[in-house]
Amino acid sequence: MTRILSAAQIREWDAYTIANEPISPEGLMERASNAFVSWFVPRYNTGEKIGIVCGKGNNGGDGLVIARLLSDRHYDVSILRLDEADYNSFTVLIDAIFGSGLSRPVDGIYAIAIQKINSSPAIKISVDVPSGLRLDEPSDGDIVRADHTITFQVPKLALMMPENAEYVGEWHVVAIGLKKDFVVESKNFYVDQVPIKSRKKFSHKGDYGRALIVAGSLGKMGACILATRATLRSGAGLVTAHVPKCGYTIIQASVPEAMASVDKTDDYFSDAGDVSNYDVIGIGPGIGVTASTVNGLRKILQAGKPMVIDADGLNILSSSRDLMQLVPAGSILTPHPGEFKRLVGEWKDDFERLKLQKELASQTRCIVVLKGAHTSIATPSGEVFFNSTGNPGMAKGGSGDVLTGVLTGLLSQSYSAQEAAIIGVFKHGLAGDLAAASIGQNSLLAGDIVDFLGQSFSH
DSSP, rough: OOOOOOOHHHHHHHHHHHHHHTOOOHHHHHHHHHHHHHHHHHSTTTTTTTEEOOOOHHHHHHHHHHHHHHHTTTTTTEEEEESSSOTTOOSSSESSSOTTTOOOOOHHHHHHEEEHHHHHHHHEEEEESSSOOOOOOOOOSSSOSSSSEEEESSSOOOGOOOOGGHHEEEEEEOOOOOOOTTOOSSSSEEEEEEOOOOOTTOOGGGOEEEEEOOOOOOOOOOHHHHHHHHHHHHTTTTEEEOOOOHHHHHHHOTTTTOOOOOOOSSSSSOOOOOTTTEEEEEEOOOOOOOOHHHHHHHHHTTTOOOOOOTTTTHHHHHHSSSGGGGGGGOOOOOOOOOHHHHHHHOOOHHHHHHHHHHHHHEEEEESEEEEEEEEEEOOOOOOEEEEOOOOOGGGGTTTHEEEEEEEEETTTTOOOHHHHHHHHHHHHHHHHHHHHHHHTTTOOOOOHHHTHHHHHOOO
């Protein structure tokens, strides 16, 4: 797990390293530039025609050192002035105009240079951060549209925001040796590894929890199958799927490892009955939104069990606002952006969206998992964990149903809601990455994510 720091905190870390290693500012610049070059050299050959656009500050200094280091390795390198007439004759442009300290929109000659970079057909690589992009707040004005961003030491908050994807391109962290004993408070984290509990030799199924999945309706029983299989694959000891009568044969045939609880209605969920015997309840995928379903959810909420609420469960909460007060503390809400908008309303930018996510977590005393690239996990105490796994191939129907099952399975095993959310999102994304590596992103199905959960949890 890596701390995500603000621009001011990064400056403090630089200064701390310079003072306490000790190392000169020039030496630290040399180290950062060498880290950039170590990333660059294996990927681009000496036949590339490279232009480096340098500003006046430290980022520009990095650019000058990078130019020397690449030239020493026999690359064809030119240092470009901001008012250079032609950026189009290069195959690679390295953007070293502004670094992480920018606090306002660029203008004048800087804006013109950025416009020229963006209009060039060259591959564009930004040093630390695309010039014009602000790290800790929304950005406007001219911003370099990088194909790659080589950021120093730790990820930055702006890199997590969907609205910045067109500027950041693919981003990569390179270590520059900042002192590890630097102490700073941060409530934003990047999840790049997670701990998993080991199983005891003489444990039994009762030790790993009793989970109930309430999912599916006529025509949507696939959602129940995916969620139930994922709950089992994530390690829950005993899993029951509550289904309408039309889904009984389907769930018994598709997931024989799970027990089935049958609703009194034929086509949709209305009442799960006595849920006191379950440790955790996952609800929402494919249940629909009817008056009977709303009442059924109300009854389950009143039982006070820890829950994972997704899909139509969230849609019911957004349309029946009184039910929000009944959501048990320590539950996990898993909206995608559309469902989140129905819960909290509109936002003007992704930084405001993050603020609304933290507010919802605080108000409900629940973990709020906002799904997407770098899925964000907000806690009631204001911490946010951004996920590192997953790929665009997972943008398929059913992927969220699988996540519901993964989180339910982990909650049933006595992980806290925060632990379950962080581990579950990471392992769900990793299973998607393993599946994509085997099958290909375009062909990836939600069921493939379930199939690769075993490998994911063994990593």
